[in-house]
Amino acid sequence: MFIVAAVALLAAMVLVLARLYAGPTLYDRVLAVNSFGTITVLFIGVLSFLAGRADFLDIALLYALINFVGTIAILKFFRYRAIGDVSASREMHR
Numbered sequence: 001m002f003i004v005a006a007v008a009l010l011a012a013m014v015l016v017l018a019r020l021y022a023g024p025t026l027y028d029r030v031l032a033v034n035s036f037g038t039i040t041v042l043f044i045g046v047l048s049f050l051a052g053r054a055d056f057l058d059i060a061l062l063y064a065l066i067n068f069v070g071t072i073a074i075l076k077f078f079r080y081r082a083i084g085d086v087s088a089s090r091e092m093h094r
Contacts, residue, residue, distance in 0.1 A: 037067030
């Protein structure tokens with residue numbers, strides 16, 4: 001049963017990569033990368049169960065946090081063209 005879930009997640013990863021490649025806008029591509037990260041976390045969880053190693057769940061949790069922070073950073077960069085303090089960078093350009 002979990003092997004079927006792993007295969008389905010791999011198929012979903014392929015479909016998300018196709019969306020990443022074909023996405024007409026930047027936000028479609030960012031959403032595809034975020035979805036790929038989420039599916040990867042699910043895949044690591046299923047792999048953890050199949051391998052019988054609970055420590056994989058720690059890796060999945062860390063990857064989920066990195067995926068979330070990375071997505072927020074990318075969206076902030078494309079909105080403000082800066083990663084750091086937005087108000088300080090606006091003052092420098094005046």
